[in-house]
Amino acid sequence: MDGQDDGISRWRRVADGIRASIMEAGVTDRLPPETDLAADYGVNRHTVRRAIAALAAEGIVRAERGRGTFVNPLEPRISYPIGTRARFSENMMRQSLEPSGRLVGSQKVSADMGMARLLGLALGAPLHRLDHMAVVDGVPLSRSTSHFSAERFPGIIAAYAQEGSITQALRRCGLADYRRRETRLTAERVSPGDADALSCAGDAIVLVTNAVDVDLEDRPVQAIRTRFLADRMELVFVNPEGA
Amino acid sequence: MDGQDDGISRWRRVADGIRASIMEAGVTDRLPPETDLAADYGVNRHTVRRAIAALAAEGIVRAERGRGTFVNPLEPRISYPIGTRARFSENMMRQSLEPSGRLVGSQKVSADMGMARLLGLALGAPLHRLDHMAVVDGVPLSRSTSHFSAERFPGIIAAYAQEGSITQALRRCGLADYRRRETRLTAERVSPGDADALSCAGDAIVLVTNAVDVDLEDRPVQAIRTRFLADRMELVFVNPEGA
């Protein structure tokens, strides 16, 4: 197709480029005319048109015949604080957003080496695997997979299904409070299954957090892997004032 | 091309899928035969072959005629702690890695609204913009763009060019110590310019951190936006034991 053949069509690259200039460089009101964009990106005008059509379908721009192509006012990313207290519901409500958790699936599994180490259990220990999903104001934000000791939290699945919140479900299982010990962060392309559940594009990007929550005696409670849609989220880590 | 037309070719999606099964599901030694993969992904064998060729070019797998296709031993992601002390060089050396910073470019600019707010300066205040790049053991890891007050740190560009470290450059400008106040995190596709500088694929994913460093009197020192290559990095946030 071009010099570099990375399997991404030209119009998609142009669309990504224009999107980037809108997001980063902050192109606010109007895009350059199609002929100019075509010259900039070194492609045919029709290719630019297709790119713009894709962006219009995303709701990012709007083309008006005879006038030009304009950038729609974009909604800011939702902020999600990571730190000691990682409580989805509370954090969302603080931003006057309506959170809701949804059970997607559950399974009884046994601990492999990684899980056993993370949760401080024996190899092969029985676990509850809980797949859930976070929706804010009707918009899917993230998919998570939690692992709990089945011996310590036998009723966790049912409790979550009713409460729609990990914090509340753990409280019903007798755990008053917990804190986050560690969060590891990276980013990937969304998996096909997650793309389906989150109703996003198949090539969307997710922020992946692998974390461990512990009780007040520092015993592991859950290992949780969450995939946040990067274009709808922003993770924030704030250091305390006088540290 | 397929049901959903997102401008990503089929072999690229298959390649991404196989890469994901290697990374996540942990397919260690051998891939299923091409005919099986073709059936799994619902594509022709030739399409799978092209996907495998791309993965082979990335160095992830290696095909051997008559035997099969095998997964190459993969190097683990480099861990980068985010927290109060965000010092690239020190953090890398703690993992016995050889860090080095490189000046990519610099510019005198004036503060727009966002920068003025972040740095606590007046609108239009003179700034030094410093574009740099972090390389560890010869592998490019990240690109950063820093903004400093030109009045407070007039010699920062030259100092960085010589030292190759922000911490050292600030010390030469009379700042003994600083800390990170806030880190905001998201993820995007790499920009064409960064892809070129980091010598990575054009469709790679970067972890983006927007952060503000402050001196010991909590006055802003630099606003820094860093793009980490997600497949070479992992950001880690650890909470202190007794918090």
Place this chain on the structure above:
DNA sequence: ATTAGTTGTCTACACAAATAGACAAATAGG
């Protein structure tokens, strides 16, 4: 040596992507 299973290479064809050019339709400014 034979056989089954696997990757490598070739040809051919259908279809999508990208280019090229021309012109219509709407807008804005003099």
Place this chain on the structure above:
DNA sequence: CCTATTTGTCTATTTGTGTAGACAACTAAT
């Protein structure tokens, strides 16, 4: 009203992607 600019639509052509089938080359086990 006229003109320049800009988006929308049409046709045609070339190049790339994916599918299909066949066969060669190599490996490992029987």
